[in-house]
Amino acid sequence: MTLRHLIGALALSLLLVACGGKDDHADDGHEGDAHGAEAPARGEHGGRLLAQDGVTVELAIAESGTPPTWQAWLYRHGKPLPATAGTVEVRLVRLGGVRETHTLVPQADGSLLAKSVVGEPHSFDVEVIARVDGKDLRWTYDSYEGRTTIARKISEDSGIRVAPAQPGVIADEHEVQGLLTPVEGRVANIAARFPGPIRRLAVNVGDRVRAGQALATVESNLSLTTYTVTTPISGVVLARNATVGGVAGEGATLFEVADLSSLWVDLHIFGADAQHIVPGVPVTVTRLSDGVTAQTTLERVLPGTATASQSTVARATLANADGLWRPGSAVKARITVEQQPAALVVPVAALQTFRDWTVVFVRVGETYEIRPVELGKRDAERIEVLSGLKAGDQVVVEQSYLVKADIEKSGASHDH
Incomplete structure (x- = not known):
């Protein structure tokens, strides 16, 4: 990391401290908070325990060897119930207001499993709707991953800049x-027509001259009269191989003039x-x-x-x-x-790593969140995004390492 980057990171940290930091998802009375002081209770399958009126739903994201999907187990007073004893639906709201609904259905192993995939990042507000043995149950909680909040003024003072993901061109x-x-044919080597002493020089190296302009006066040894040496082209004097009183030899180049x-x-x-x-x-x-x-x-x-x-x-x-x-x-x-042409491109400078993903950071309001991306072709400045973004997403294109550092400091992680 360069000194400039270190200074920028320190400035962002100081600004966050001065403003009281960011709202780190303080407990709002909902069931469990991914970053609150009290971690949610976990069941025998490693899932979050949601309990109400003697009924418990253990909810997890199953992703061992399969694409991630919601999985649940039902209990009454701590004893397992068959999967057919109830229904479970998980409703998600992602950053930017994107909504998803995942309906879980009974499986032979006694769990309920959704057929729909939970896309990365696993960062959303969760609402669980269940009906178990005739009872309607509901829980809400937030589960944020790779997300942080930075006040607009702080981000501006830190040099964080965003630009929309949009169609573009990838160049080979x-x-x-x-x-x-100099262009061939636009250089003139100018010589004396007749040998003799040079009586006058009218231009120096670097002077601009026009076609027909006098460059020097030479006295002919044959006629003892003077004549003028002129330039056949307009241009700049690149060389002068003559001095007053010197002798201009026959065919010797006195001046080099080039049209530049x-x-x-x-x-x-x-x-x-x-x-x-x-x-x-x-x-x-x-x-x-x-x-x-x-x-x-x-x-x-x-x-x-x-x-x-x-x-x-x-x-x-x-x-x-x-x-x-x-x-x-x-x-x-x-x-x-x-x-x-590429349907969607971002600057190469927008790319960062997060865990084992290549990501960019998207801003919505004052909230920043990772977006794992699948990449295609690239050139020196831009890279094609095949999946993970949509046109118009506001992507961090400058100082993205500051956003990464703040997310890592917040410890936002999977809630599986």
């Missing part, structure tokens, strides 16, 4: 390195990655000096390999109207080979 991307170079309004980005691709990259795919180029990015499209994959690195070179053109992209500079780039 390749991270590569590259080099900026656009540059080539030569990207180096290694190994099998080269087989997946074709012209026409999007490229995001990042300037290493300040992290600025630009979007372009891959134009071609060169047929040969770079001699020194034995890499395949893929080339794109980058607009450079402001001149801040400089030839010779190294850049990094992300080539998007393919984009696949």
